[in-house]
Amino acid sequence: MGKTTRWIKIFESEEALHNCVPPGRIYLIQADRKSICIVHSKEGFYAVQEKCPHNGASLSRGWCSEVNSIVCPMHRYHFDLKTGRALSGLGDRLQTYPLKTEENGVFLGIEESGWSWW
Ligand code: FES
Numbered sequence: 001m002g003k004t005t006r007w008i009k010i011f012e013s014e015e016a017l018h019n020c021v022p023p024g025r026i027y028l029i030q031a032d033r034k035s036i037c038i039v040h041s042k043e044g045f046y047a048v049q050e051k052c053p054h055n056g057a058s059l060s061r062g063w064c065s066e067v068n069s070i071v072c073p074m075h076r077y078h079f080d081l082k083t084g085r086a087l088s089g090l091g092d093r094l095q096t097y098p099l100k101t102e103e104n105g106v107f108l109g110i111e112e113s114g115w116s117w118w
Pocket residue numbers: 052053054055056057072073074075076077
């Protein structure tokens with residue numbers, strides 16, 4: 001079976017998203033028992049895992065760069081906000097999550113495998 005995306009409401013409206021996450025800021029949320037950073041970069045809003053894959057630092061304490069990446073506060077690795085890839089040729093990669101805005105709120109997509117053993 002293919003993968004399905006489960007959409008979780010994270011803000012009541014686009015306005016609430018803009019109010020909580022002004023340009024250049026990183027906002028930490030909990031969704032589906034995961035810590036996720038909502039990032040407002042120059043190119044828009046992105047959602048990525050909060051824990052740095054290099055050594056576990058909190059990316060919510062990091063910052064946005066000019067090249068649409070999030071920078072880890074610990075060793076200053078950059079991760080591309082679109083792809084999650086580390087920008088310095090390292091193998092580390094962030095999990096990224098899709099966002100979508102509907103009339104009734106802003107939603108974060110969690111991909112799930114449709115397969116079940118039962
Ligand atoms: S812990 Fe994030 S770059 Fe090392």
